[in-house]
Amino acid sequence: MTREMTGAKMVVQALKDQGVDVVFGYPGGAVLPIYDEIFLQNDIRHVLVRHEQGAVHAAEGYARSTGKPGVVLVTSGPGATNAVTGLTDALLDSIPIVVLTGQVPTFMIGSDAFQEADTVGITRPCTKHNWLVKDTDSLAPTLHEAFHVATSGRPGPVLIDIPKDVQFATGEYAGPKPAASHYQPQLKGDMEAITELVAALETAERPVFYTGGGVINSGPAASQLLRELVDATGIPVTSTLMGLGAYPASGPNWLGMLGMHGLYEANMAMHDCDLMINIGARFDDRITGKIDAFSPNSTKAHIDIDPSSINKVIRVDIPIVGDVGHVLEDILKVWKSRGRKVNREALEKWQKQISEWRAVKCLTYKPSETTIKPQFALQRLEELTKGHDRYVTTEVGQHQMWAAQFLGFEDPNRWMTSGGLGTMGYGFPASIGVQMAHPDALVINVAGEASWLMNMQEMGTAVQFRLPVKQFILNNERLGMVRQWQELLHGERYSHSWSEALPDFVKLAEAFGAKGICVSDPKDLDDAIMEMIEYDGPVIFDCLVEKHENCFPMIPSGKAHNEMLLGEADTQGVIQAGGAVLV
Amino acid sequence: MSALHIKKGSTRHSAYNLRPTFSDTQERHTIAVLVENEPGVLARVIGLFSGRGYNIESLTVAEVDHTGHLSRITIVTTGTPQVIEQIKAQLGRIVSVRDVHDLTVEGDAVERELAILKVAGEGDKRVEALRLADIFRANVVDSTLNSFVFEITGAPDKIDAFADLMRPLGLTEIARTGVAALLRGN
Numbered sequence: 058m059t060r061e062m063t064g065a066k067m068v069v070q071a072l073k074d075q076g077v078d079v080v081f082g083y084p085g086g087a088v089l090p091i092y093d094e095i096f097l098q099n100d101i102r103h104v105l106v107r108h109e110q111g112a113v114h115a116a117e118g119y120a121r122s123t124g125k126p127g128v129v130l131v132t133s134g135p136g137a138t139n140a141v142t143g144l145t146d147a148l149l150d151s152i153p154i155v156v157l158t159g160q161v162p163t164f165m166i167g168s169d170a171f172q173e174a175d176t177v178g179i180t181r182p183c184t185k186h187n188w189l190v191k192d193t194d195s196l197a198p199t200l201h202e203a204f205h206v207a208t209s210g211r212p213g214p215v216l217i218d219i220p221k222d223v224q225f226a227t228g229e230y231a232g233p234k235p236a237a238s239h240y241q242p243q244l245k246g247d248m249e250a251i252t253e254l255v256a257a258l259e260t261a262e263r264p265v266f267y268t269g270g271g272v273i274n275s276g277p278a279a280s281q282l283l284r285e286l287v288d289a290t291g292i293p294v295t296s297t298l299m300g301l302g303a304y305p306a307s308g309p310n311w312l313g314m315l316g317m318h319g320l321y322e323a324n325m326a327m328h329d330c331d332l333m334i335n336i337g338a339r340f341d342d343r344i345t346g347k348i349d350a351f352s353p354n355s356t357k358a359h360i361d362i363d364p365s366s367i368n369k370v371i372r373v374d375i376p377i378v379g380d381v382g383h384v385l386e387d388i389l390k391v392w393k394s395r396g397r398k399v400n401r402e403a404l405e406k407w408q409k410q411i412s413e414w415r416a417v418k419c420l421t422y423k424p425s426e427t428t429i430k431p432q433f434a435l436q437r438l439e440e441l442t443k444g445h446d447r448y449v450t451t452e453v454g455q456h457q458m459w460a461a462q463f464l465g466f467e468d469p470n471r472w473m474t475s476g477g478l479g480t481m482g483y484g485f486p487a488s489i490g491v492q493m494a495h496p497d498a499l500v501i502n503v504a505g506e507a508s509w510l511m512n513m514q515e516m517g518t519a520v521q522f523r524l525p526v527k528q529f530i531l532n533n534e535r536l537g538m539v540r541q542w543q544e545l546l547h548g549e550r551y552s553h554s555w556s557e558a559l560p561d562f563v564k565l566a567e568a569f570g571a572k573g574i575c576v577s578d579p580k581d582l583d584d585a586i587m588e589m590i591e592y593d594g595p596v597i598f599d600c601l602v603e604k605h606e607n608c609f610p611m612i613p614s615g616k617a618h619n620e621m622l623l624g625e626a627d628t629q630g631v632i633q634a635g636g637a638v639l640v
Numbered sequence: 641m642s643a644l645h646i647k648k649g650s651t652r653h654s655a656y657n658l659r660p661t662f663s664d665t666q667e668r669h670t671i672a673v674l675v676e677n678e679p680g681v682l683a684r685v686i687g688l689f690s691g692r693g694y695n696i697e698s699l700t701v702a703e704v705d706h707t708g709h710l711s712r713i714t715i716v717t718t719g720t721p722q723v724i725e726q727i728k729a730q731l732g733r734i735v736s737v738r739d740v741h742d743l744t745v746e747g748d749a750v751e752r753e754l755a756i757l758k759v760a761g762e763g764d765k766r767v768e769a770l771r772l773a774d775i776f777r778a779n780v781v782d783s784t785l786n787s788f789v790f791e792i793t794g795a796p797d798k799i800d801a802f803a804d805l806m807r808p809l810g811l812t813e814i815a816r817t818g819v820a821a822l823l824r825g826n
């Protein structure tokens with residue numbers, strides 16, 4: 058059934074038909090007709106951010122914590138260009154978001170009109186797909202297709218550019234039609250390859266599961282299947298930054314995160330394994346380190362919904378293109394039907410070896426009675442919040458890596474961080490998006506002071522919408538991660554890596570009508586954290602921490618997994634010329 | 641269907657099954673891409689090549705199905721086997737791409753290009769140009785008392801050879817279409 062309505066009304070109708078309940082946005086001339094329609098209804102809530110970048114990250118936080126696409130509405134020109142960082146972030150981390158931009162009317166396109174930008178041109182390389190809608194009749198099918206593309210296959214950001222005359226004009230609206238799209242990525246994996254993988258798994262002596270964001274993106278069922286497979290086989294499992302929570306941190310086979318700042322036992326297991334089963338990860342350079350020394354003696358299987366991930370970086374022996382959930386289901390089926398075999402004896406030896414690596418206790422740091430160590434702050438945060446219905450976002454830097462190391466995630470969709478793009482300024486708006494989706498949950502953004510300032514304007518949003526997000530700032534008055542690299546790589550010349558003229562965060566919070574807490578003595582930390590948790594409203598928690606702490610373990614750029622630095626003592630002359638050009 | 645034909649999302653798309661290792665040798669492949677003919681689709685394909693640092697030796701595009709609005713883009717590219725596989729996989733994930741065929745590995749392909757060449761000259765050179773054109777089965781599509789415009793179709797190296805011969809005979813301009821290609825047989 059079709060109905061006649063204006064383009065602006067179609068936008069709102071399509072959002073409703075797609076089950077959207079929240080839109081993050083910022084108005085302007087080219088989207089006023091849509092804002093008018095938003096004004097006239099009550100089903101969709103609109104969150105007025107303070108900068109369009111914030112809208113996109115908020116939508117990402119919403120999407121990651123719900124599994125549903127996040128929706129953004131911004132105006133033409135500067136509204137659209139401000140969204141570019143968020144789009145790129147979502148593209149690299151495969152986050153489904155739908156961004157609607159206003160555009161100058163079709164008859165003015167190309168005339169350098171006021172607030173005209175070539176939005177589809179600018180965003181072509183940073184979206185999974187984008188559309189410029191030139192007539193109102195094609196608006197509804199495009200909107201529905203956009204949701205389909207954003208959420209099918211490897212998820213990602215899409216953008217629809219809607220000229221103002223298309224919003225005003227009337228056309229035919231029809232609801233979503235399933236299977237109307239040509240875009241239908243394959244979900245089932247090849248059974249022959251799956252059987253090959255199961256056979257390898259049955260005999261492997263030193264197998265390891267290497268899981269990534271694809272498990273989370275595939276949905277909660279995929280995480281369940283992963284848990285079943287891991288626990289039934291007793292094969293150890295590690296995860297990328299993006300995949301934390303798919304397997305519980307308290308699980309018996311958990312190795313911890315792998316990669317540049319991953320755990321010793323996880324990286325050593327990756328290096329020494331004889332069978333690596335990559336599930337929804339992409340052999341990112343933060344994971345592999347030196348490519349030609351990456352896990353030299355293993356057979357590698359790779360499950361990914363995106364065929365271009367296969368053999369992009371690391372050559373694999375058993376490629377399986379398909380949705381993680383579907384493939385895991387088939388793996389379990391085949392494995393069970395073949396008699397649930399594993400190489401038990403060898404596995405026990407392997408687990409013993411892993412416990413030896415674990416005994417190195419790679420996360421050990423030097424405690425202090427006088428200054429708050431950032432690791433200690435996170436340990437206390439973990440202790441005091443882990444029983445809560447908790448979601449964690451982060452900014453980018455040392456604090457992000459420490460959060461990944463010291464916080465434990467028991468479930469998927471509980472951890473939102475900018476992995477692929479490493480976008481400072483991600484965490485605060487993301488926490489707003491998460492809190493919108495989960496109003497009663499405890500939402501904490503683990504931040505560095507420098508990152509946090511990049512989108513601090515969103516305090517206005519948090520206060521206006523009564524979102525009790527907790528901004529847990531590990532304030533080292535440094536661009537800590539930059540400082541760490543300068544110490545290791547640039548002869549301790551700390552070029553522009555300190556934060557000067559920082560605001561008084563307590564006063565800043567108060568200026569926005571929020572609560573500020575500042576703590577510098579380790580003895581006061583627990584009480585301060587409790588005060589933060591118990592306060593019913595947004596809090597800026599200014600945690601003054603040790604300024605020169607480095608984040609370990611660390612695999613320096615250009616090094617292999619078994620060449621990790623475990624602490625300060627290992628750092629002399631670590632990154633050689635070849636590695637110095639890497640980032 | 642060849643095992644190397646990338647169907648969108650297919651599992652066994654990798655030519656590595658047939659190749660022993662990552663190799664450094666540069667290969668030249670002709671890739672046919674069937675796309676929905678919508679605004680910006682060519683920019684998506686070209687942007688993929690420039691953004692990821694792949695080579696384009698030639699590229700042709702035209703709508704081949706006017707009712708279904710499908711265009712066929714024929715791309716000649718060079719790269720290591722790994723890069724060629726990536727190019728195909730990356731093309732395959734563009735939402736408006738319907739299908740990707742590597743004509744170089746899928747079978748024997750007919751490759752044709754059309755060129756138009758202007759040759760200016762008088763006397764013996766003019767006669768010689770005409771004689772060579774005849775040998776190459778190039779047609780004269782325009783002539784004046786001191787110039788010819790030749791039209792020639794053929795594989796790209798045939799056109800290269802013809803252009804090389806015309807150069808000393810007064811070649812002043814050349815326009816080439818780039819390669820169009822189809823698999824032989826069915």
Ligand SMILES: Cc1ncc(C[n+]2csc(CCOP(=O)(O)OP(=O)(O)O)c2C)c(N)n1
Nearest residue numbers: 454455456481505506507508535536537538
């Ligand atoms: C937008 C952006 N600009 C620059 C960088 C490079 N960068 C990575 S970490 C970092 C320092 C972050 O400092 P802070 O937020 O205080 O975190 P810390 O490392 O001190 O915990 C910088 C500048 C980045 N990741 N993102």
Ligand SMILES: [Mg+2]
Nearest residue numbers: 505506535537
């Ligand atoms: Mg800092």
